[in-house]
């Protein structure tokens with residue numbers, strides 16, 4: 159397919175996403191099944207167009223004077239991919255699969271100046287979230303929003319139980335991975351421009367042998383900060399598919415014991431194969447049956463709560479969720495998080511550590527939760543985050559990452575990672 163045909167296909171996919179309220183990944187897959195002639199390069203380019211359209215949905219719509227799928231996709235070509243109205247119209251004229259030529263208003267969109275647009279438009283965030291983001295980041299909040307519109311890098315965590323970073327770098331040399339800036343076992347491959355494809359690392363023999371996992375560097379950092387030590391008894395209360403469980407097992411050198419639990423059987427299901435592939439021998443999966451964790455009450459050195467959240471820290475990867483988020487969904491997540499903090503506290507022994515993690519950047523899910531929990535549970539005090547950073551990552555905590563309540567917030571702008579929050583509390 160040529161570029162104009164790819165634009166038409168992206169408009170079709172985005173229409174499907176918006177009309178049927180479908181996740182982008184599902185709509186892209188359906189399009190691929192119905193258009194088997196399209197190659198991997200076509201599918202990657204169409205996916206990039208759709209995701210880029212959603213990443214900057216608000217500013218693209220204002221620039222183009224419309225939020226139709228056509229307007230948004232053309233905006234990507236004009237405002238992100240360095241095309242011009244002339245280059246597009248010339249390409250459209252010689253391609254029978256092309257969209258119709260640009261209108262006058264669409265042509266103006268290429269050079270629209272949004273300097274005077276409302277702040278939420280410039281930040282490309284839903285307007286109702288602007289006060290929360292301003293509370294989290296102060297005057298920087300628009301820049302933080304803008305940074306969330308970029309494409310994420312592909313990050314890997316080298317599994318120290320099976321391999322050293324050099325071995326993985328050699329195995330993946332064709333993709334030129336670089337050591338990550340912060341996570342000690344992290345490797346990273348920057349996202350390419352326009353129609354660049356994400357390297358398919360999961361067919362590499364190193365992946366199949368468990369030498370590495372695909373994991374955002376932010377997730378690796380918070381797992382390292384959790385500070386699990388050799389020989390400890392650790393409960394991973396929201397283990398899901400086990401991303402953090404695997405990282406914790408590696409820092410514990412396969413000693414002690416991790417109990418991996420999740421209330422959702424389907425989310426937990428992939429953990430069994432992943433533990434096996436990673437050579438993890440110190441993890442016990444606890445399926446969500448009645449009384450599944452009763453024997454652990456009061457016995458854990460560490461309880462990790464990787465809480466269900468709005469996922470605002472992952473807007474670069476799942477930009478459709480940015481526009482679907484509602485105050486009701488945020489309130490629902492907040493009440494789940496508050497309940498999980500109370501639940502987690504039951505399993506800790508005296509002197510144990512509660513590690514609270516979200517992939518959200520909203521204070522309502524982060525500092526506010528911890529402040530409310532501490533007020534009701536005075537036996538918990540915050541662990542010094544700068545000290546935790548130094549001992550886990552062997553560097554000084556970069557300025558500006560610590561939050562007011564004593565937690566830590568990573569963001570694409572600050573650390574070139576997904577947005578993550580972590581706060582550690584010690585039980586007296």
Ligand SMILES: C[S@@+](CC[C@H](N)C(=O)[O-])C[C@H]1O[C@@H](n2cnc3c(N)ncnc32)[C@H](O)[C@@H]1O
Pocket residue numbers: 395396397398399400401402403419420421422425464465466467494498
């Ligand atoms: C952010 S995800 C966990 C991701 C996982 N830790 C990882 O690193 O791959 C949150 C998880 O919390 C689980 N969850 C939600 N409510 C829960 C509860 N009350 N008890 C245990 N798990 C719960 C969800 O099923 C979901 O898998």
